Amino acid sequence: MNKTGKGQRAIGYRSKGIYVRALNYSSTVLYRLLPIAFCLLLIGCGGYKEPTLSDTQLKAAEFNQRAESAFKKGSYRRALNLYNEALKINRSIENIDGTAINIVSASAVYRKLGDKESAHKYLDEILNATAVTYRPMHISDAAFLKALLQLDEGKYDSAKDWTDRSLSSCDNPQCQGKIYNIWGRIELLKGDLTSAITYGNKGLSLNKSNEDEAETANSLRLIAEAKAAKGEYSEAIKFYEDALSIDKKLEASRKIAMDLVGIGTTFFKQKMCGDAVKYYQRALSVIEGLGDVQGAKEIVEMINKCSQTSSKNPDKK
Amino acid sequence: MGLIKETDERFIGIEKKIGLFVAAAVIGILVAVAAVGLQSDIFTSKTRIYLIADSGQGINEGTAVKLSGFKIGKVKRLYLDDAAKVKVELSIKTKYMRWIRTDSDARLIKEGFIGDSVIEITPGSAKAKDVREDGIIAFERTRGLGEIAAELKDELKPALSDIKQIVGYINDPQGDVRQTLKSLRIAAEGLPATKQRLDSLLADADKGVNTSAKKIDALLDSAKQTINSVDGLAKKVDKDIPAILERANKSVENIQKTTEEIKKATEQAAPQIPSMIEKGNDIAEGAKEVVDSVKKTWPVRLFIKTPEEKTLEVDSYE
Known part of the structure; x- marks a missing residue:
């Protein structure tokens, strides 16, 4: 090895030493700064953050949430009381959104309790409001519920008007899907099967794109019902089965029973009583599990009707 | 060579030092034992x-x-x-x-x-x-609450059973009361017809005294029968009602007795209930404050969603 080579190595060692020292120094600084930085982070994060809602609004929100939970448990009276409490608080601070939310919710509970008069009265406060301007989404919700109430009463034309108003106030595809479903139902009940299928398909595509599974199943069931009424049985069964698989996934017992009854009835219309009874019996088991005596009675009647028909025409069993 | 020199000045008088240390420790232990004993009443004379x-x-x-x-x-x-x-x-x-x-x-x-x-x-x-x-x-x-409740249950049971029996007796369609009322109603329904016949009889009075007399006789017989029937029914009611009233009285007495028992039990428990409720409220409020504070603290608050009001979801197929 020559001299130059040794010199270069010496320079190399020197520069390496500088790097090592620099690295050591920076790591020392980092180690000292890290705890300080961590403490600063903790102080920053641990400091009290002002809530976005006032105590009164929080209280109203609590009542609203408890009401929803009571409703889901089937305690409708309790749910109604809690929604009314939330409504009272919102009125007292003139919170228009909160007021609208709780009016619509309380009205939905009244409908469930069978008090249609009160349900209408509550909704009219939003739909006929002059002094206060409610947001379109709340008007859409109120009109949607009003349409359902009219549908319950068999007033299809009025229901259609309210559906129209609900759709015109709905400013997002989320609500449009279910509005098309109800529109389709109205057409189905009026006997316009083609329109029912058209609205059902519109609802289906919107609900699918919104990933709203419950309403997607509703669209499928609506189309199935319309197709069965049109005599397109095999397609109807396919749609019912699709609806059934979603409803099973969602564990929506009543809807499962509806799908099974729908399939059974489609078979019954084709005079395939053996298959029909199988589905009716499955539906009966679901309804009995729900403890719905009236529903069970209706299904038993369907089974009896099927048995009578099959005994008259044994070949078509 | 030893590690410690025997002449090391640190060990001068070591025995005394150790002795003092041990003595202090023993005294300390004795004092502690005495204090605990006094606290636990070990040294107190007992019967x-x-x-x-x-x-x-x-x-x-x-x-x-x-x-x-x-x-x-x-x-x-x-x-x-x-x-x-x-x-x-x-x-x-x-x-x-x-x-x-x-x-x-x-x-x-x-x-x-x-x-x-x-x-x-x-x-x-x-x-x-x-x-x-x-x-x-x-x-x-x-008596504990359970015993009081059991006792009240025993007291209430016969009273309720009596009331049930009476109501059942009154409501029984084949029972005396309902039958009596039914008979009374039938008898009362017959009266307008009798009156009508009387009216028509009076209207026909001009047609012939003999005919009228016969009709009047028949009518009087009918009226007499109705009155007898009503009289019989009234007697039956007179006979039945005291028995019913007696049973009702007994039931009322039973209820009164039970109510007094309940009153006594309530009075026994009452003084403690308000303070218990107050304490319960205080505890609940305290707990809520603690929970609220915890909720507002980092990092817990990151996982807690601020509650917001939501419209109840209404399904298009409900």
Whole structure:
């Protein structure tokens, strides 16, 4: 090895030493700064953050949430009381959104309790409001519920008007899907099967794109019902089965029973009583599990009707 | 070579130093033992007395014995005697024995409804004799909520059964009351027809006295029959109603008795209920404050969603 080579190595060692020292120094600084930085982070994060809602609004929100939970448990009276409490608080601070939310919710509970008069009265406060301007989404919700109430009463034309108003106030595809479903139902009940299928398909595509599974199943069931009424049985069964698989996934017992009854009835219309009874019996088991005596009675009647028909025409069993 | 030199000045007088240290430690231990003993009343003179209970339920070794609210001793042990009764040995501080007389009563009570069981001894009268070592005092167990409820249930049951029987008796379509009312109604319904016939009879009076007389006779017979029937029914009602009233009275008496029992039980429990509710409220409020504070603290608050009001989801197929 020559001299130059040794010199270069010496320079190399020197520069390496500088790097090592620099690295050591920076790591020392980092180690000292890290705890300080961590403490600063903790102080920053641990400091009290002002809530976005006032105590009164929080209280109203609590009542609203408890009401929803009571409703889901089937305690409708309790749910109604809690929604009314939330409504009272919102009125007292003139919170228009909160007021609208709780009016619509309380009205939905009244409908469930069978008090249609009160349900209408509550909704009219939003739909006929002059002094206060409610947001379109709340008007859409109120009109949607009003349409359902009219549908319950068999007033299809009025229901259609309210559906129209609900759709015109709905400013997002989320609500449009279910509005098309109800529109389709109205057409189905009026006997316009083609329109029912058209609205059902519109609802289906919107609900699918919104990933709203419950309403997607509703669209499928609506189309199935319309197709069965049109005599397109095999397609109807396919749609019912699709609806059934979603409803099973969602564990929506009543809807499962509806799908099974729908399939059974489609078979019954084709005079395939053996298959029909199988589905009716499955539906009966679901309804009995729900403890719905009236529903069970209706299904038993369907089974009896099927048995009578099959005994008259044994070949078509 | 040794590690420590024997002449090391640090070890000069080491025996004395160790001796002092050990002595101080021993004194310290003795003082501590004495303090604990004093605290635990080990050195206090105690008197042993007994009470006999039907059951040992709620009484345990260590259960406090109180007199006028002050702890004067505890249950030392309890065992079954030859008669299968529970003999409870109480260890009472001798200085308090002067208030325990032969007419003192011991009761097992609860400190509040959910508190510990305590044996409360009532001070005896001045005339009564002192209870000596190994003496026995009378014992009674106060009724718990469950026992009161069971007792009330037993009291209410016959009263409700009576009422049910009476209502059933009145409502029975084949029973006396309903049948009597039915007969009365039928009889009353017959009266307008009778009246109508009378009217037509009077209108036809001109047609012939003989005919009218016959009709009047028939009518009078009919009216007489109706009156007899109503009279019979009224007698039946007269006969039945006292029996019904007597049974109703008995039921009302039973209810009154039960109500009094309930009143007594409520009065017994009432003084403690408001304070319990107040305490419960305080505890709940405190807990809520703590939970609220925790909710607002990082990092818990990151996982808690601020509640917001939502419209109840309404399905298009409901």
